[in-house]
Amino acid sequence: MTATPLTSSQGAGRAGDKIFSGAALTAGCLILAVLFGVALFLVVQAIPALTAPAAEIQGGEGFFAYIWPIVIGTLIAATIALVIATPIAIGVALFISHFAPRGLASGLGYVVDLLAAIPSVIYGAWGAAFLAKEISPAYNWLAENMGWLPIFQGPASATGKTILTAGIVLSVMVLPIITSLSREIFLQTPKLHEEAALALGATRWEMIKMSVLPFARPGIISAVMLGLGRALGETMAVALVLSSGALTASLITSGNQTIAAEIALNFPEASGLKVSTLIAAGLVLFVITLGVNMIARWIITRHKEFSGAN
Amino acid sequence: MSKRIDVKDLNVYYGDFLAVEDVSINIEAKSVTAFIGPSGCGKSTFLRTLNRMHEVLPGARVEGEVLMDGDNLYGPGVDPVTVRSQIGMVFQRPNPFPTMSIRDNVLAGVKLNNKKISKGEADVLVERSLQSANLWNEVKDRLEKPGSGLSGGQQQRLCIARAIAVEPQVILMDEPCSALDPISTLAIEDLINDLKDQYTVVIVTHNMQQAARVSEKTAFFNIAGTGKPGKLIEYGNTQTIFNNPNVKATEDYVSGRFG
Numbered sequence: 001m002t003a004t005p006l007t008s009s010q011g012a013g014r015a016g017d018k019i020f021s022g023a024a025l026t027a028g029c030l031i032l033a034v035l036f037g038v039a040l041f042l043v044v045q046a047i048p049a050l051t052a053p054a055a056e057i058q059g060g061e062g063f064f065a066y067i068w069p070i071v072i073g074t075l076i077a078a079t080i081a082l083v084i085a086t087p088i089a090i091g092v093a094l095f096i097s098h099f100a101p102r103g104l105a106s107g108l109g110y111v112v113d114l115l116a117a118i119p120s121v122i123y124g125a126w127g128a129a130f131l132a133k134e135i136s137p138a139y140n141w142l143a144e145n146m147g148w149l150p151i152f153q154g155p156a157s158a159t160g161k162t163i164l165t166a167g168i169v170l171s172v173m174v175l176p177i178i179t180s181l182s183r184e185i186f187l188q189t190p191k192l193h194e195e196a197a198l199a200l201g202a203t204r205w206e207m208i209k210m211s212v213l214p215f216a217r218p219g220i221i222s223a224v225m226l227g228l229g230r231a232l233g234e235t236m237a238v239a240l241v242l243s244s245g246a247l248t249a250s251l252i253t254s255g256n257q258t259i260a261a262e263i264a265l266n267f268p269e270a271s272g273l274k275v276s277t278l279i280a281a282g283l284v285l286f287v288i289t290l291g292v293n294m295i296a297r298w299i300i301t302r303h304k305e306f307s308g309a310n
Numbered sequence: 311m312s313k314r315i316d317v318k319d320l321n322v323y324y325g326d327f328l329a330v331e332d333v334s335i336n337i338e339a340k341s342v343t344a345f346i347g348p349s350g351c352g353k354s355t356f357l358r359t360l361n362r363m364h365e366v367l368p369g370a371r372v373e374g375e376v377l378m379d380g381d382n383l384y385g386p387g388v389d390p391v392t393v394r395s396q397i398g399m400v401f402q403r404p405n406p407f408p409t410m411s412i413r414d415n416v417l418a419g420v421k422l423n424n425k426k427i428s429k430g431e432a433d434v435l436v437e438r439s440l441q442s443a444n445l446w447n448e449v450k451d452r453l454e455k456p457g458s459g460l461s462g463g464q465q466q467r468l469c470i471a472r473a474i475a476v477e478p479q480v481i482l483m484d485e486p487c488s489a490l491d492p493i494s495t496l497a498i499e500d501l502i503n504d505l506k507d508q509y510t511v512v513i514v515t516h517n518m519q520q521a522a523r524v525s526e527k528t529a530f531f532n533i534a535g536t537g538k539p540g541k542l543i544e545y546g547n548t549q550t551i552f553n554n555p556n557v558k559a560t561e562d563y564v565s566g567r568f569g
Contacts (some may be wrong), residue, residue, distance in 0.1 A: 102368070160342035192405040196469070198366055200419035200476065201395025210418060 039286065048282035052273055057170035063277065069247035073163065073256040074285065077238060078231040080167025080251070081174055086224055087176035088171075096179075109183060116176035124240030125168035130242060135168070136160035139252040150309055151236065153250040161243035162257060164251040166258075169237050174227035181226065185219035186212055218300040221292040232289055235260040259285045312510045313479040314339040315360060320374035320541075322352065322359055324367070333374075335529060342502060342511045344521035344548065347531035353514050354402075354484050356531070360512065361397035361482055362390040378479065395423060398473030400483040404465030406457030406472070413453040415468055416440060419476040422471040435475055440521035442503050443471035460564025463494020470501060473493050474509070481505060483513040487520065499524050513545070518564055522552050530560045 054062030092112065096105045136158060143154030157163075187211045197207040213220075238261040245255035263278045270278055315337040322330035330352035337343045345353040358364040359372050362383060362449060376383040383393050398419075406415045416436045420427060426437070436453065441444040445467040449460070457468050466486055473481055483502070487495040502524045505511055515521050521528050528551040533540045544560045555561045 137547075190405075192401060192403060193407060195363065195366065195401065196405040196407065197397075197398035197418075199361065199363055199394055199401075200422060200472070201391050202422055203391050206422055210407060217409075308445070 042279060042283040042286055045276060046283045047276075048273060049276035049280040054277075056273055057277055058274065066277065066280055067259075069279065070257045070259050070262050071284060071288070072233060072247055073244075074258040074260070074288070076251070076256060077163055077167045077170060077242075077258050078228055080164060081170035081231040082224060082228055084171035085175045085178055085227060087145060089223075089227075090182055090220065091173050092179045093176075093182035093186055094208060094212070096183050098204065109180075111181045112183075114174050115172070115174075116180070120173065120234060120236045121240070123169050123173050124237035127165060127237060127241035131169065132160035132162075133164050134160075135165060142252055151251045153188065154252070155262060156252045157243070157254045159243060159254070161241060162252050162254055163242060163256040166238045166242040167251075168240050170231045170234055173234060173237060174231050177230060178220075178223045178227045181223035182216065182220055185216040185223070189215045213230040221296050221300055225293055228292055229289055232285065232292075233260050234258075234262040237266070239264050312339045312508060314510065315480060315512075316377040316380075317360075318375040318377070320359060320372060320376065322355055322357070322364060322372050323370065325369035328539040330359075330531075331541050333542045335542060335545055337510065337512060339510045340506055340508070342513060342525040344517075344525035344528045345512070345514045345531060346518055346521050346528060346563070347483040347540070347543075348533065349516070350536075350540070351531040351533040353529075353531045356493070356542075357409045357484055357512060357514050358562050360480070361399055362393045363399060365390065376563045383487065395419070395476060396478055397482060398476065398478035400466070400469050400473055400481065400486045402468050402485045403489050404462055406460075406465050406468050408456065408458040410457060411454045412449050412460070412468060413455050415457040416471050416475050418472055423476065439471040440468075442474055442501075442504070443467045444497060444504075445471055454459065462495070463490045463497060466490060466494070466498060467501065470498075470505075474505070478509065480510040480512065483511065485514050485516060488516060495520070518552070522548060528552070528565060530555075530557075532559050532563070 049057065049063055052066075054060070057063050057066055059066045081180040092108070096109050096112075100108060130140075136156065139156035139160060139162065140154075142152045143156040146152040147154050191216065193211040194207055202210055238258050242256065242258070242261060243254040244257035244261065244265075246259075248255040259281050263281055266274070267278055317333055317335045317337075320330070320333045321328060322333075345357060347353050350431075355364065360376060360383075364370050364372060372384060372417050374384070378397075382388070406412075407418060410418060413432075413436050414489060416439050417427070417432055420432075420435060437446060437450075440449060445464060449462060450457075457465060460468060466489075470481075470486075485500050490498065499520065502511055502513065506526075513521075513524065525548045527546065528548040529545040530551060531540050531542045532543045544555055544557045546556075550556075551560060557565065561567075
C-alpha cells in the first residue's frame with residue numbers, strides 16, 4: 001500500500017467543497033448587492049425631493065411636513081396589527097405545539113399556514129366589503145361610550161373604513177407568520193428542559209412559563225419582527241380598506257394614511273418631483289424597517305448570557 | 311421526611327407495547343436503592359413510573375400500584391403534579407434552566423408551590439440546598455450568573471440542589487453520572503451518601519461499581535430479547551447481589567459474562 005502524500009488533495013469531496021463554499025459566498029454577496037442596490041436607488045431618486053424648495057412638495061410645506069403624518073399612520077396601523085396578532089398567534093402556536101391532540105394540531109397548523117397563502121388583495125377586498133360594514137356598529141358604540149379617550153373620539157366613520165379596520169385586517173395577515181414561526185420554535189424546546197419543569201411538579205402552563213417561553217423568547221421576537229415587516233410594508237390591503245385623509249388621533253374615523261398605501265395610490269399618475277417625493281417616502285419606510293430590526297437584534301443579544309447558547 | 315415505596319404488580323406500556331412486566335419491589339425509606347441492568351431493560355422506564363413522569367410521553371401508561379407509605383400514586387383523583395412535587399428527579403444529562411440564574415434554578419421548584427417566599431427565607435433555602443449539594447463553595451460568589459455556565463458536574467449538582475430545595479420524600483436519579491467525568495462522578499456519589507440520611511434515594515446506573523459503592527439494595531433488571539418486556543430478575547442486599555446472587559443471569563451480568 002502506498003501512502004498518499006499529506007500535501008495532495010484530490011477526490012470529488014474537495015471539488016464539491018469548493019463549489020459549495022463558492023455558491024454560498026455568491027448567495028451571501030448577492031443579498032448584500034441587492035440590498036445596496038435598492039438603498040442606492042432610493043437615495044439617488046429621493047434627493048430631488050429632499051432638496052427641493054418646500055413650496056414645490058405636495059402640500060406646499062416641505063418634505064418633512066408631508067411625510068411625518070403618514071409615518072405616524074404607518075406606525076399606528078402596524079402597532080394595532082401587532083397588538084392584536086401577537087397574543088393570539090402565541091396562543092394558537094402554544095395550543096398547536098403543546099395542548100392540542102396530534103391529529104387536530106397538524107390540521108390546525110395547516111389551516112394557519114393556508115392563511116399566509118391568501119393574496120393581500122383578497123384580504124383588502126374582504127376588509128373593505130365585509131369587515132368594515134360589519135364592524136361600524138361597534139365603532140359607534142365605542143364613540144358613544146369610550147369617546148372620552150382620544151383614540152375613540154367620534155363621530156365614528158359610517159363606512160367603517162378606518163385605520164382600526166385596516167389594522168385588524170393587517171393583524172389577520174401577520175397572524176400566520178407569527179404563529180408558524182412561534183410554533184416551530186416551541187416544538188424545538190429541549191425535552192430535557194420541559195421534563196425538568198414537570199419533574200419539579202409544574203403544571204403544563206407552569207412548564208410552558210419555565211421552559212418553553214424563555215427558550216422561545218428570541219424566536220418570538222424574530223417572528224414578531226417579521227410580522228411587523230409585513231404590516232409596515234403592506235400596501236394593497238390598506239389601500240383598499242382605509243379611507244385615507246389627514247392624520248387624526250381617533251382610530252374610528254376616516255383619515256390617516258400609511259406610507260406603502262400612499263405610494264401605491266399615487267405612483268401610477270405621478271411624474272417629476274412627485275415621483276421623487278414618493279420614492280423618498282419609500283426610503284423613509286426602508287429606514288424605519290431597518291431601525292426596527294436593529295432594535296429587535298439588540299433586544300435578543302441583550303439576554304445572550306441567559307439564552308442557553310453557552 | 312422520607313417515605314418508602316412499595317410497588318405491586320406493575321406493568322408499564324408504551325401504547326400497546328409492554329415495556330416492563332410485572333414488577334413488585336419494596337424500596338426502603340432513608341436508603342439508597344440501585345437499579346442495574348443492560349441497556350433497554352426498562353430500568354429507566356420503571357424509574358419514571360415512580361413519579362408519574364412516564365405518562366408525559368404520548369400513549370404511555372401503567373397498570374398496577376405504586377404505594378408511597380401506603381398511598382397509591384396511581385389511585386383515582388391523584389394529581390400527577392402533586393406526586394412530582396413530592397418525588398424529586400435528577401436526569402441523565404444535567405438540565406438546569408438555561409434562562410435562569412443559579413439562584414433562580416435552586417428556587418424554581420419552591421416558587422411553584424410557594425409564590426410569596428420572602429427574600430430572606432429564599433436566601434437561607436438557596437444556601438442550605440447548595441450546601442447539601444456540595445456546590446455552595448463553588449458558586450456562592452456568582453449566584454446571579456446563569457446555571458448553564460457551570461461545568462457538567464456542577465450543573466448536575468445544581469439540579470440535585472434544585473430537587474432537594476423542595477424537600478421531597480424521595481429522590482429519583484436516572485443515570486446521574488453518565489455524562490460526567492470520574493471526579494465529578496465521585497462528588498455526586500459522596501453527595502448520594504449524604505442524602506440517604508434524609509431522603510429515600512433510587513438510582514439507575516450502568517456502572518456496577520457505582521451501584522456497589524453507593525447502594526444498600528440493588529435490583530437487577532433484564533430483558534429476554536428485543537421486543538420482549540423488561541423484568542425484575544433479582545432484588546436484594548447489594549452485597550448479596552454482587553457476591554452471592556441467587557439467579558444465574560444476575561451472576562453473569564455482575565461478573566461481566568453478560569451477552
